[in-house]
Amino acid sequence: PALRAGAVLLILLCASSFVFLVFQLAGNGTTAVLLLFFLSVVMQYLSGGFFPSVFLPETVQKIGKMLPSVYLIEAAGSLYTGRLSWKTVLYLVLCTVLCGSAACGFEWRRMKKEV
Numbered sequence: 001p002a003l004r005a006g007a008v009l010l011i012l013l014c015a016s017s018f019v020f021l022v023f024q025l026a027g028n029g030t031t032a033v034l035l036l037f038f039l040s041v042v043m044q045y046l047s048g049g050f051f052p053s054v055f056l057p058e059t060v061q062k063i064g065k066m067l068p069s070v071y072l073i074e075a076a077g078s079l080y081t082g083r084l085s086w087k088t089v090l091y092l093v094l095c096t097v098l099c100g101s102a103a104c105g106f107e108w109r110r111m112k113k114e115v
Contacts, residue, residue, distance in 0.1 A: 017100035
């Protein structure tokens with residue numbers, strides 16, 4: 001139960017920080033939703049979210065392994081398997097911190113311009 005709760009929390013935090021960053025970069029809600037949809041579809045395709053990455057070209061597999069969606073898929077899978085690697089945890093924590101920090105930085109800069 002503790003592993004599952006931790007995995008769910010990690011998935012939610014990472015996804016939320018990514019969404020927050022996309023909304024900060026987009027500037028308005030409509031653009032952000034469209035950009036988020038586009039990025040999600042592309043990342044899912046490249047990381048093997050729609051079908052196994054074994055069927056993708058080798059170059060696409062290499063690119064896909066660097067995307068956060070691979071680790072989000074693995075963390076979601078850990079809810080069923082009960083196993084979550086430290087590599088996945090560290091990558092998702094790093095992604096959460098980087099996306100969250102960048103989003104806060106953009107928001108801080110925007111607020112500073114308004115004053």
